[in-house]
Amino acid sequence: MLLPTGYYLAGGALAVAVSFLVLALLPAAVLDRFWRGRLTLLAFGDAPRTLVSLISFAGFILLIAAGFLGSRDPLSNPLPLVIWTLLWAGFTLLQGLLGDLWSWLNPWYGPWRVASRVFGLSADDANRSRLPNWLDYWPAFVLFFAFAWFELIDPAPDDPAHLAFAAGLYWLASFIAMLVFGYDAWSKRGEFLSVFFAMVARFAPFERVDGRLGLCWPGAKLLAVDPLPLSGTAFLLLALSSVSFDGLSKTFFWLGLFGVNPLEFPGRTALIGIGSFGLALTFVLLAAVFALAVFLGQRLAGDDRSFGANAGLLVWSIVPIALAYHVAHYLTVLLVDGQYALVALSDPFALGWNLFGTANMMVEAGVVAGAESAWWLWNLQAGVIIAGHVLAVLVAHGLAWRLCRQPSRAALSQLPLALLMIAYTIFGLWLLATPTAG
Template structure:
């Protein structure tokens, strides 16, 4: 989440005024690597953490390989029933969400030019992209209720008796897969990570408003269900993340508690476009962390202590965003192919990759949380204050317009220590859960325990390597 308005308006990425950013120079977090005008180094024994994280993932694989399959199956199937949950209020909630979106967009156009005071960039980059992603990973698919298209689409489709309801036959060509969502997600990642001014309220308002309109037209043309599942990248992303959640809703509308990641085991294999989407969701966050490291900037002869700004790095950053995705995709596909050959599988490589890629969800979610945690802690406070006075007119709608921002939550040596441990723990736990999910998915491909374990060996090695990479990103010197 970073951006810079050229001409001296704002630097974002967590991103902020000199008073805050100078207190954060000890932080290892890539999400805050954009905030400071100087580099910083984490003075903790990170080598022990990296070795311990890699060992934890490796031990997870060995333990799972030795456990009886029936034990794991019973573990995944456990549910705690809760209560029925009807869809009746969904249209109303979506209409309220649409009204809120329209208000935020108006605030972006006519409110404060300061991204720290304007609620639009704070809501989109912090509450939506960070906060809601975490909520989806915990509580399930909240976005299907909160998205600002469903309610307006229901009203327009009923008024004009349009086809394309949620139960209608598909009107999108099957060969398209979800490539439209992949393309739009890449455009979103480019805008967030590389565009010179993604935080500028007016610029963001035009982009968000245009995206809402084009998406709404596509839903009317192709049907809400088809476009939301294959074209609208936020819905695709949040739906994938929701499969990790602790709450599930069965076909009868009853809620139940389940183990995190258990819903991933029943997922259908993804097509090539779905594989690309999931890998892009991980690679884009990884590149955001990599792009400000001394290592990356040094590759192109850039002095990290004299950071030249986003505009000067557009070409390099665009290349890096694509390269990170290509390398991750190549490594994942190679691991799957090697695993299939080790196990002597008769399944096609495409089918195996489409199924095993679901094990990337815990890793992608873990990186998302760890990477943007400090942004959420500080920018979330700014968002609450800005929402109380969206047009900078002196309002205090929620009694929070004058709240004191506690930047000390992420400042100082003590905060750096607990943040590092929390972020490192999240990344390690995400990889361990990914190994657990991958093992369960391998059982769907190979019924023999030995073959299932062999098929997972290359993928586990990749996860160990990515654990080391993720922990290194948290600790390596960064510039901003």
């Protein structure tokens, strides 16, 4: 790219550093009043939730059918476009902006409520078995890693029939787990999409308290969370490392490390080993650096509390960064493949239908092509990444006050984490600017 990326790297790092210094100097009372700001909007109940979920389930069944019976072209079949573009790329953004929509739209809640009535199961889970406590979030972690591997490493994650089989099997396995362990237990600690979306929704400026919808500052809900166990900390770090590796794995730099010519890309099958190694390595490195930052922060502040509890609380500051990386990384995909999704949804079985009047819509790929598009896309992506890191510093500072009430100790405890966020800002902007194979 012919953009002055060096200035952006320096500017992004400076913005994060300055935000840390400003927060370190601000009186605690000022920040406390800022985070406590709330505005109540309206009241609503949960009555339609089952119906909404059943409609979502019906749509899911139609998508699975389209995967098996529709077009073999991933850009003409609605299943891969809905899962990879509208759900994974687009819905994550909605969760971060509007709050926990997934608890209503997921395709398990409605069928589970129906099954609980048919089989006489307790709808409120009062007399149901739970996941063993020692498992914590490890089921969700393992399933999320498998999902990331399927998306990034599997030779054909976009193949409609292949994806239909995987998605259908995952729905069925999760539904059985909900019947065995209870809906609440599995959706909160086992079903990785529900766990991920719930964590992302804590950043949203919309919140629901006692049946009333209100507004708060973005990230304010993160300051009231409980510390995560080791498995929950690992889950959040995996959410960030997987999308980071997605960007890294396509760079000339990464491919060059293994002697792969990016101009003669050998295909995903030839890179399964390299990709699997890189996905695991990226997580291990991020986890190690984060753990080191928390440990050094404790030593600087003279904090003798449990390392695990501190890490489990401070890891929530990763949420704004993970959301920012997700948006920046998938923005171009959402803008282009989102249009293909609208076309495919009107004719899901390639039978010449036009259900929503979009089957003949022209896809404007030029929205991400050309010098002008490159300029505004780069600035938007860079701005999102920098803003995410600045908000992460703000959240981390608020969480540090829960651990160290003395201002100087709280600031010292955050210094290593702030340096990590500065380094990750530079890394994220470099990923956007460096040449890639696709």
